[in-house]
Amino acid sequence: MKKAFTLAEVLITLGIVGIVAAMTIPALIGKHKKIETVTKLKTAYATINNAFKLAVANYGDMRNWDYIDNFDQPEARKAFIDKYLIPYVKNSKPSERAAYEASQMGYPRYPSPYYPHQPNGSNVGMSSANYYPIGLLNGIFYYSGYDGYGRLVFHVDLNGVNKPNLYGYDLFMFILVPDRNVVKMHTYQYPYKTDGVYTYCKNANAQGCGSVIEKNNWDIPDDYPIKFN
Numbered sequence: 001m002k003k004a005f006t007l008a009e010v011l012i013t014l015g016i017v018g019i020v021a022a023m024t025i026p027a028l029i030g031k032h033k034k035i036e037t038v039t040k041l042k043t044a045y046a047t048i049n050n051a052f053k054l055a056v057a058n059y060g061d062m063r064n065w066d067y068i069d070n071f072d073q074p075e076a077r078k079a080f081i082d083k084y085l086i087p088y089v090k091n092s093k094p095s096e097r098a099a100y101e102a103s104q105m106g107y108p109r110y111p112s113p114y115y116p117h118q119p120n121g122s123n124v125g126m127s128s129a130n131y132y133p134i135g136l137l138n139g140i141f142y143y144s145g146y147d148g149y150g151r152l153v154f155h156v157d158l159n160g161v162n163k164p165n166l167y168g169y170d171l172f173m174f175i176l177v178p179d180r181n182v183v184k185m186h187t188y189q190y191p192y193k194t195d196g197v198y199t200y201c202k203n204a205n206a207q208g209c210g211s212v213i214e215k216n217n218w219d220i221p222d223d224y225p226i227k228f229n
Helices: 007-059 074-084 209-215
Strands: 132-137 140-146 152-157 171-177 182-185
Touching (some): 007 074, 171 209
Antiparallel strands (some): 152 171, 171 182
16 A cells, blocks of 8 residues: 555645745745845945045035035025035936926825825925935935925935835935034934834834934844834
């Protein structure tokens, strides 16, 4: 007689394999997504900082640059980007003025669920007065903005303008620090943690999520407020 598995045994085995797969595959996908996110975030961060390093070599200390005190003015922000950043980022070029509006940048029109938004579901108030697209480089979409306090910020969409367009997931923010001649992760001036909560990642409209990742040695921590799956 030839030994073989019974139908019941095969079905039980397949059931066990299915259960294990259901338990492990989402975790593997989430881990891969985290690694991909961190890699692209570091690339975006380095791209802008390396460009400004070249500009500093040509123009000297940022604090003496043109428009450095006028970031509340849209034209000043545009002129600053066009002079000190665009020429130093390979393959980048100024966007047309019409591209100021989110509908011209490739994002779906408001109130689409894939219009740039925060973890609490609120939309980002993108307007021609606040945002200036820099362009798409290596699949990453860059655009500059103004934080309302006289500071220039940069937003990066790690997967272009594809969904979900969620801050802390595929959208992150950097802030220009002229007295250090660099761009830093945006912290929104909140403490790193309060009562175990990342206050400037979850509670501050996720604008400081990039700083959480950087402070964790460029790794997304297990208690990161936004889940990857």
